[in-house]
Amino acid sequence: MTDPAKASDSNASVEKPSVSVVMGSDSDLPKMKACLKALEEFDIPFEVDVISAHRTPDRAHEFATQAQPRGIKVIIAAAAGAAHLAGVVASLTTLPVIGVPISSSALHGVDALHATVQMPPGVPVATVGVDASKNAAILAAQILAIADSNLRGKLEAYKSSMAEAVLEKSKKLKQTLGSQ
Numbered sequence: 001m002t003d004p005a006k007a008s009d010s011n012a013s014v015e016k017p018s019v020s021v022v023m024g025s026d027s028d029l030p031k032m033k034a035c036l037k038a039l040e041e042f043d044i045p046f047e048v049d050v051i052s053a054h055r056t057p058d059r060a061h062e063f064a065t066q067a068q069p070r071g072i073k074v075i076i077a078a079a080a081g082a083a084h085l086a087g088v089v090a091s092l093t094t095l096p097v098i099g100v101p102i103s104s105s106a107l108h109g110v111d112a113l114h115a116t117v118q119m120p121p122g123v124p125v126a127t128v129g130v131d132a133s134k135n136a137a138i139l140a141a142q143i144l145a146i147a148d149s150n151l152r153g154k155l156e157a158y159k160s161s162m163a164e165a166v167l168e169k170s171k172k173l174k175q176t177l178g179s180q
């Protein structure tokens with residue numbers, strides 16, 4: 001499962017994966033690199049694959065029904081255009097499915113956003129913003145952290161570092177404006 005151009009330039013995990021990242025085509029990989037990088041930074045074991053709800057529907061079905069028995073805990077599914085991958089997967093599993101709408105030239109991701117987020121009642125897909133694949137990784141981490149205090153600690157440290165960066169920006173902004 002894991003090639004897509006060697007994940008985020010390094011490795012998808014050798015450990016048993018808890019997150020599965022699937023995308024409709026390898027052409028989605030550039031937009032998904034931020035997701036893979038963030039999963040690596042949080043030391044979350046993951047796998048990566050290309051599965052198309054339209055071009056390989058049987059494979060999508062097999063993947064979705066086998067993910068939970070294989071030990072996967074969270075699925076991240078990305079696609080552009082008529083982005084039905086996340087929804088189809090969500091229809092076949094009780095695992096949480098995070099959808100990443102990918103932008104393309106024709107409609108700039110609005111098509112994928114609507115296709116991913118507008119699920120019928122009973123079949124939710126937790127949809128992040130267009131191309132916001134890093135947020136998909138962070139949300140997956142937050143779901144896993146419910147039962148993993150070590151990961152929760154890493155998320156707390158991440159949030160603290162973001163807050164510090166904003167305070168730093170605030171300080172710099174005041175210095176710049178004060179010196180004008």
Ligand code: AIR
Nearest residue numbers: 024025027052054079080081082083
């Ligand atoms: N796609 C593939 N199967 C179903 C969908 N929606 C999407 C991929 C990719 C786009 O179609 O997610 O973003 C174009 O794929 P390709 O392979 O032609 O580059």
